[in-house]
Amino acid sequence: MTQASQAATSRQQTAQSPEQNHLLGELSPEVKERIYPFLELVPLPLGHVICESGDTMRYVYFPIDSIVSLLYVMENGESAEISVVGKEGIVGVSLFMGGESTPSRTVVQSAGYAYRLAGQRMKAEFNRHGELLFLMLRYTQSLITQMAQTAVCNRHHNIDQQLCRWLLLSLDRLEGPHLVMTQELIANMLGVRREGVTEAAGKLQKLGVITYRRGKIEVMDRPRLEQLSCECYEVVKKETDRLMTYRPKVLHPRAPA
Amino acid sequence: MTQASQAATSRQQTAQSPEQNHLLGELSPEVKERIYPFLELVPLPLGHVICESGDTMRYVYFPIDSIVSLLYVMENGESAEISVVGKEGIVGVSLFMGGESTPSRTVVQSAGYAYRLAGQRMKAEFNRHGELLFLMLRYTQSLITQMAQTAVCNRHHNIDQQLCRWLLLSLDRLEGPHLVMTQELIANMLGVRREGVTEAAGKLQKLGVITYRRGKIEVMDRPRLEQLSCECYEVVKKETDRLMTYRPKVLHPRAPA
DNA sequence: GGCTCTATGTGCGTTATCGCACAGACAGCG
DNA sequence: CGCTGTCTGTGCGATAACGCACATAGAGCC
Numbered sequence: 151m152t153q154a155s156q157a158a159t160s161r162q163q164t165a166q167s168p169e170q171n172h173l174l175g176e177l178s179p180e181v182k183e184r185i186y187p188f189l190e191l192v193p194l195p196l197g198h199v200i201c202e203s204g205d206t207m208r209y210v211y212f213p214i215d216s217i218v219s220l221l222y223v224m225e226n227g228e229s230a231e232i233s234v235v236g237k238e239g240i241v242g243v244s245l246f247m248g249g250e251s252t253p254s255r256t257v258v259q260s261a262g263y264a265y266r267l268a269g270q271r272m273k274a275e276f277n278r279h280g281e282l283l284f285l286m287l288r289y290t291q292s293l294i295t296q297m298a299q300t301a302v303c304n305r306h307h308n309i310d311q312q313l314c315r316w317l318l319l320s321l322d323r324l325e326g327p328h329l330v331m332t333q334e335l336i337a338n339m340l341g342v343r344r345e346g347v348t349e350a351a352g353k354l355q356k357l358g359v360i361t362y363r364r365g366k367i368e369v370m371d372r373p374r375l376e377q378l379s380c381e382c383y384e385v386v387k388k389e390t391d392r393l394m395t396y397r398p399k400v401l402h403p404r405a406p407a
Numbered sequence: 408m409t410q411a412s413q414a415a416t417s418r419q420q421t422a423q424s425p426e427q428n429h430l431l432g433e434l435s436p437e438v439k440e441r442i443y444p445f446l447e448l449v450p451l452p453l454g455h456v457i458c459e460s461g462d463t464m465r466y467v468y469f470p471i472d473s474i475v476s477l478l479y480v481m482e483n484g485e486s487a488e489i490s491v492v493g494k495e496g497i498v499g500v501s502l503f504m505g506g507e508s509t510p511s512r513t514v515v516q517s518a519g520y521a522y523r524l525a526g527q528r529m530k531a532e533f534n535r536h537g538e539l540l541f542l543m544l545r546y547t548q549s550l551i552t553q554m555a556q557t558a559v560c561n562r563h564h565n566i567d568q569q570l571c572r573w574l575l576l577s578l579d580r581l582e583g584p585h586l587v588m589t590q591e592l593i594a595n596m597l598g599v600r601r602e603g604v605t606e607a608a609g610k611l612q613k614l615g616v617i618t619y620r621r622g623k624i625e626v627m628d629r630p631r632l633e634q635l636s637c638e639c640y641e642v643v644k645k646e647t648d649r650l651m652t653y654r655p656k657v658l659h660p661r662a663p664a
Numbered sequence: 665g666g667c668t669c670t671a672t673g674t675g676c677g678t679t680a681t682c683g684c685a686c687a688g689a690c691a692g693c694g
Numbered sequence: 695c696g697c698t699g700t701c702t703g704t705g706c707g708a709t710a711a712c713g714c715a716c717a718t719a720g721a722g723c724c
Binding site: 220222224225228230232233243244246247248249252253254279284287288290291292293294295297298299300301302304305306341342381385389392393397 | 481
């Protein structure tokens, strides 16, 4: 039994609904009526590459309980996570931003499910210039914030702090305090050596903040984790909250011409 | 006489036109007719802070011959450049993306001029859901690419390579091979020590790639600079070219409902 | 010309991370 | 149960960047 189908079985018990994705859930009844019939629930197994660098996106994905990473892979194989998307967001913004593709790889960081929507359906609704458009743009801005902060964090903070930030970002997108993730994979995300992650994780374990063994991490003391993290986590969290709380559906107070 | 007014005097001789900004220049005659009357030419002196972190944007800026940096400043004062905008772009995407502000500082990196447009005017045109909207979104995606690549570059490339990348990005936004920029300021942008920039710049000078003295840099051998740069410059350049070459004005082939 | 400020050059010890090598240790499987 | 592959722990020299201190040098100004 694969890890993916395991996840499938265990999750199947709890009902899946598009509402679990925050973006889908926030839409008005009319938009839901138009979109929901075309949503397909798909399992996302750990490590699955949804979209390779430069590929044209054919679907957008709304994660429910899965986590998806945007990863840049360099010519020499080294990599770095650019941003992370869970139930608060959507995978494939390039599809409606107009580029259709990006130079980064989209890969499943935590197994689970997502609803996907064909690109054409997405664009059709987007082009109605209604609430979906503005919701997507606000989300895209929060994604931009996350990328900017990642750049800063890569420059100025040490592995210990970055690991805390990364754990917190993942935790926010999961139900419980458990994550399935080897240190090797975390190292790929952070763009550092595996041994560096071993050392940082070891410190956190000594402090009683987390426990881990063979790819299973449990966060024991979240508040402490936040203290140990650099400011980057909080900046992203606050800005995302600010951007994604409800707002008027149009930018300009007067109706468009 | 300040550096700003010096720039003003010298530039005043060459005629200024909104067309010099690539985004404005690419608009259709109808949109230009609506927008151009409201554009104001403003000088941007070196170091001027257009917008502090968290400030609500009141204008968007279309640089003509100036360069503007999006800079993140941390709690402890350290900083890092997130992205750079010149005549190919617009400053203030958060205004139409819906957030109205960002957690980063907007500062003039190279003195010159820009056309600015009141936020309300910008939003009004944006909300007509015409070509401006799609042009802005495509540009925003190119900005996203730049930020992502900055994150990767900060993680994996050394100061020498990053300096080359930074020089190239600046060069692409200027007319000649000269840039006015102290090593101290470059260090702030790259988020490294000033001495590190001194060393990297010294190497480039020894190689005959650049010459510099007291805040004036001249690039002598651009091809060599590209060779010495990391892949990040080319990735950003190519992706931006791809995104900003002409495309249909709507995403969906059929007209929106 | 001489003063002063700013920009740049340099040396040196410290630190974080890397690259590599290899040693345990646990899980799954036959 | 024992094998095997994966995951984690650890040590050590190499390297890149840092922090600091201070020297040098050009530019502007009186």
